[in-house]
Amino acid sequence: MEVAAVKKILVVQGGGRANGNTAQLVSHFVKGAEEGGHSVEVVSLVRNEVKGCLGCNACRYGKPCVQKDAFNDIVPKIKAADCIVFASPLYFWTVSSRIKAFIERFYCIAEEDSNPPLGRYEKYPVKDCALLMTSADDFFWTFEQAVSYYQFTMVNYIGYRDRGMVLAGGCGDTNGKPQIDRTAHLQAAYKFGKNIYPE
Numbered sequence: 001m002e003v004a005a006v007k008k009i010l011v012v013q014g015g016g017r018a019n020g021n022t023a024q025l026v027s028h029f030v031k032g033a034e035e036g037g038h039s040v041e042v043v044s045l046v047r048n049e050v051k052g053c054l055g056c057n058a059c060r061y062g063k064p065c066v067q068k069d070a071f072n073d074i075v076p077k078i079k080a081a082d083c084i085v086f087a088s089p090l091y092f093w094t095v096s097s098r099i100k101a102f103i104e105r106f107y108c109i110a111e112e113d114s115n116p117p118l119g120r121y122e123k124y125p126v127k128d129c130a131l132l133m134t135s136a137d138d139f140f141w142t143f144e145q146a147v148s149y150y151q152f153t154m155v156n157y158i159g160y161r162d163r164g165m166v167l168a169g170g171c172g173d174t175n176g177k178p179q180i181d182r183t184a185h186l187q188a189a190y191k192f193g194k195n196i197y198p199e
């Protein structure tokens with residue numbers, strides 16, 4: 001019988017509340033992915049602050065990023081990962097600023113591309129990616145802007161291959177206890193993690 005390859009999955013957690021909706025969604029995804037045989041690491045952007053890019057361009061001249069925050073320590077984890085999972089609450093209809101800042105810093109891991117496709121100026125190591133999000137509202141358009149940003153940036157521009165999303169609407173606002181445990185989203189995240197690389 002053929003055994004599915006073990007994948008290295010890096011989950012980047014941009015949620016603010018320690019045991020909030022997003023943290024719970026992440027832990028169910030992780031449980032599923034580990035049961036699916038994969039090796040998973042979660043990096044919290046609250047505990048590991050990553051600031052937005054300054055645009056100083058030092059990194060384009062062979063230097064590590066000049067900013068003394070957690071990003072340079074996360075770079076080897078990004079490089080080693082097969083799949084990067086972006087986890088975020090919906091803040092003002094898009095990903096949290098922590099996730100946005102983290103993605104801005106990909107600027108310093110870009111490589112030169114002598115023959116870039118139309119509309120791209122550099123290349124990135126090809127990886128898989130996924131999106132886990134929670135929100136208070138649950139309309140058909142609730143995640144539209146966040147998904148559009150993810151799709152444009154991570155898939156169309158950076159060139160990652162989307163493995164899927166769990167968009168968990170209706171988890172309650174932050175003016176109270178997380179309510180994701182009243183929804184079916186935790187189970188969905190577990191199943192998504194378990195089957196993210198079907199045999």
Ligand SMILES: Cc1cc2nc3c(=O)[nH]c(=O)nc-3n(C[C@H](O)[C@H](O)[C@H](O)COP(=O)(O)O)c2cc1C
Nearest residue numbers: 015020021022089090091092093134135136137173
């Ligand atoms: C600053 C802020 C902005 C938010 N913006 C939205 C929003 O645009 N749409 C929405 O449905 N929920 C919004 N919410 C609610 C959160 O997305 C929701 O409660 C989420 O599940 C919180 O995640 P957490 O429990 O991991 O902190 C916002 C909450 C905060 C604190």
